[in-house]
Amino acid sequence: MGVMTQVLVLGGTGWLSGRIAERWRDAGARVTCVARGDRPAPEGTVLVRGDRDQGAYDALIGQHWDEVVDISSTARHVREAVAALGDRAGHWTYVSSMSVYDEDETIGLDETGRLLAPAQDGDEYDYGREKVAAEQAVRTLGERAFIVRPGLITGPGDPSDRFGYWAAAADRAGTGPILVPERGDRYVQVIDVDDLADFLVVDGRQGVVNANGDVHPFLDVLERIRALVGHTGELVEAPDAWLEEHGVRYWMGERSLPLWLPADMPGFTRRRNDGYRAAGGAVRSLDETIRRVLDDERARGVDRERRAGLSRSDELELIDALRGQGAHAR
Incomplete structure (x- = not known):
């Protein structure tokens, strides 16, 4: 019997992150979710309560993860996660956003489009710029990093x-x-939330993909x-x-x-979505x-x-x- 894949979902109790945890669980992985609050994680996963503002990773010391998934839109949280867990992660998937692009005039923009200036600590919160700064942190992991930029996510x-x-x-x-x-x-x-969640159960993908429907x-x-x-x-x-x-x-x-x-x-x-389709992304x-x-x-x-x-x-x-x-x- 093979060794069970170890997956860490930073979140796992929310709308998208919960679905990601479920998909990895259904794929046979041992899934750990780190989340604050009182919402439950999916059945069959392990929930570790942790606040990303207050030492959320203390309970994970000494563990290695085949896959880490993060969807945070706070760049500081992503930087801190990469610093705390990056050397113990075989692969890292970051769910970014189409909002990282610096212009909305060009029709058919692909993953090479110009990005917004990354957010700096102390700036007024700006979703797109926070995602850009978060991407920068994840990119430091090199070939272990996979960045997915969804468009508007919809579904039940x-x-x-x-x-x-x-x-x-x-x-x-x-x-x-x-x-x-x-x-x-x-x-x-738009992209259906379940198409996106299915796509995020990845096996070593690299680079950047715009994840969107037609x-x-x-x-x-x-x-x-x-x-x-x-x-x-x-x-x-x-x-x-x-x-x-x-x-x-x-x-x-x-x-x-x-x-x-x-x-x-x-x-x-x-936006273009042929990169998503080429990477195996489904569009129902x-x-x-x-x-x-x-x-x-x-x-x-x-x-x-x-x-x-x-x-x-x-x-x-x-x-x-x-x-x-x-x-x-x-």
């Missing part, structure tokens, strides 16, 4: 509520209208969602400037229209992901309070205001 349980907003909005509207950004050159590019026109995605939901109401289109004037935010957060981006960011959702059909997300939204409640999107009452208020000014409807 998504804590950001972004992609799922549109399934919820269509479902709760029924025969009523939905507020959408104005048609134009808008696209959506590019789809935004309105095509909406039409697929509406077809699966059975929404028969209108799509009421609002110009970007009007939405901004009425306090609707881009992309994410409260009182937002998720996945909507400024017109000067055409490349953000149109968009319809399958939508079905999974819709089931999850219905289970969690389409009228619940969300981290991203509009409440139905806010949405209807905005539609009324827009129609008073002669809105476009489809």
